[in-house]
Amino acid sequence: MKIIQLIKKLTLIDFIKGFIVTLKAFFRRKVTVQYPEVKTPLSPRFRGKLALMRYDNGEERCIACKLCSAVCPAQAITIESEERSDGSRRTVKFDIDAFKCIYCGFCEEACPVDSIVETNIFEYHMTENQQRIQTKEMLLATGDQYRDQTIENKKKDSRYR
Amino acid sequence: MKELLTSFLSFLDPQWINLIWSLSQIAIVTVCLILTVVFLVYFERKVIGYMHARVGPNRVGPKGTLQSIADTIKLLLKEVIIPDKADRFFFLLSPLLLLIPALAAWAVVPFSPEFIIADINAGLLYLLALTSFGVYGVILAGWASNSKYAFLGSMRAAAQMVAYEIAMGFALVGVLMAGGSLKLGEIVAAQSGGVLSWFWIPLFPLFIVYFISGIAETNRHPFDLAEGEAEIVAGFHVEYSGIGFAIFFLAEYINMALISVLTSILFLGGWESFFAGISFLETSVFSFLTEPSLFWLLIKTLFFLFVFIWLRASFPRYRYDQLMSLGWKVLIPITILWIGVECVMYVMQIGPWSV
Known part of the structure; x- marks a missing residue:
């Protein structure tokens, strides 16, 4: 056995094998996606930026039940509620800390009125530290902006739920 | 090439011609070496990229050829920290x-x-x-x-x-x-x-x-x-x-x-x-x-x-x-x-x- 080992070492067989592996890879088709120009397809289940949705008549869906903030493992959601003049319960404050959020989607699962949703948006940024807090207005604006796309994605996924 | 130099500068002392010839040789080799390094950095990144089934640098210049020049400029502009x-x-x-x-x-x-x-x-x-x-x-x-x-x-x-x-x-x-x-x-x-x-x-x-x-x-x-x-x-x-x-x-x-x-x-x-x-x-x-x-x-x-x-x-x-x-x-x-x-x-x- 020792002699075989010695011959193996001296003839550099293992090195040549390694070289052949990398040389094969050299001529293989490249899998790189040229990102900003070309994008990989996204699943409708993709969990991106959070948003708050409205009913068709423009009324916000959220009823301040605080289930999302209770289920949130990162405790990223802060909610304060009040009673409106018509007797309904609504939020006055709905803040999501984007740095705490881990995009697990539990809030979406917990929501009884399908108010909080995760959109497909993953390309966004902030330039100031304070901007990490997504206020109610911002979340609603995101929901309005990507309403059609989000609804379509949720419909596609609904058969599997 | 040396003959050309000699005929061109025939009014000079042969010693001076030798000196000029040596200096120009040194200059040629040094410049070529630095260009080689510029090429090598690109070559290395490209080859390693290909062996990883990637495409390597391809953003700066045609096919990424100016990548190493951009890197050099970046390094030259950086602060020297002692x-x-x-x-x-x-x-x-x-x-x-x-x-x-x-x-x-x-x-x-x-x-x-x-x-x-x-x-x-x-x-x-x-x-x-x-x-x-x-x-x-x-x-x-x-x-x-x-x-x-x-x-x-x-x-x-x-x-x-x-x-x-x-x-x-x-x-x-x-x-x-x-x-x-x-x-x-x-x-x-x-x-x-x-x-x-x-x-x-x-x-x-x-x-x-x-x-x-x-x-x-x-x-x-x-x-x-x-x-x-x-x-x-x-x-x-x-x-x-x-x-x-x-x-x-x-x-x-x-x-x-x-x-x-x-x-x-x-x-x-x-x-x-x-x-x-x-x-x-x-x-x-x-x-x-x-x-x-x-x-x-x-x-x-x-x-x-x-x-x-x-x-x-x-x-x-x-x-x-x-x-x-x-x-x-x-x-x-x-x-x-x-x-x-x-x-x-x-x-x-x-x-x-x-x-």
Whole structure:
């Protein structure tokens, strides 16, 4: 056995094998996606930026039940509620800390009125530290902006739920 | 080219003409070397990318060719940070101590039968001296940085370079015996007459040992213990930024090119053609293929540079004790053994070099 080992070492067989592996890879088709120009397809289940949705008549869906903030493992959601003049319960404050959020989607699962949703948006940024807090207005604006796309994605996924 | 210069400047003293000729040669070689490094950085990233099934840099310029120029500009514009407790003088000197020998060694490298800056008698000895001089730059860089990581890196580099220097020297002894001269030009001349009369066949173990120890000398993968980023960050140049780091980089790549060009000169017949000695080619219209020229040297050098990068893409880094045992227990015995074999062959008049 020792002699075989010695011959193996001296003839550099293992090195040549390694070289052949990398040389094969050299001529293989490249899998790189040229990102900003070309994008990989996204699943409708993709969990991106959070948003708050409205009913068709423009009324916000959220009823301040605080289930999302209770289920949130990162405790990223802060909610304060009040009673409106018509007797309904609504939020006055709905803040999501984007740095705490881990995009697990539990809030979406917990929501009884399908108010909080995760959109497909993953390309966004902030330039100031304070901007990490997504206020109610911002979340609603995101929901309005990507309403059609989000609804379509949720419909596609609904058969599997 | 020299004749042209002589006729153009015939009013001058021949001594002055020689001086101007030497200076212009130096300028040509230096500029070409720096361009080679610029190309090499791009080449390395592209080849490694391809071997990882990526495409490598392709954003700056056509196909990413200007990437390394952009990198250079970035490095030149960066702030040079000198650590507070560092030895300023040696900290600034050590990159130069690495770069100067790397450049100076090219003085004796014959690019073609005519083009050589200094055709000195002890060319091989000069090369050996200058390639081992680089270790001072590494040690001083680590020591002057006053950083533990840098110091550990330079200690490793020093031990490694000293160990592999010996194997390299012995491999050169074999070449010296076969070529019968210390002049690189004459060593190439001794290999004339086709692929089969190059030294790589009779000196095959020395050829492999020389290239392996050359890789270790330049601190390249898989022997880059001196800058093992997993355990000692970046080794001896961890404290360098901006232009200092760029000079270390430049020296490393110039050394890589030097080892490649030397391996092709010493073992693969330098500027000799691959097709030399094939009689039907020599008489046909393709006789230009059999002519010795700079082109062949460049092809061979490029191949070895590719092997350098290929190795880097293929193999993990050696452990420190493996590195040392490879150097002392494998490479040095092999070279000594083969020199013995060569002596016997020389005395028995076997082999192509026996006179």
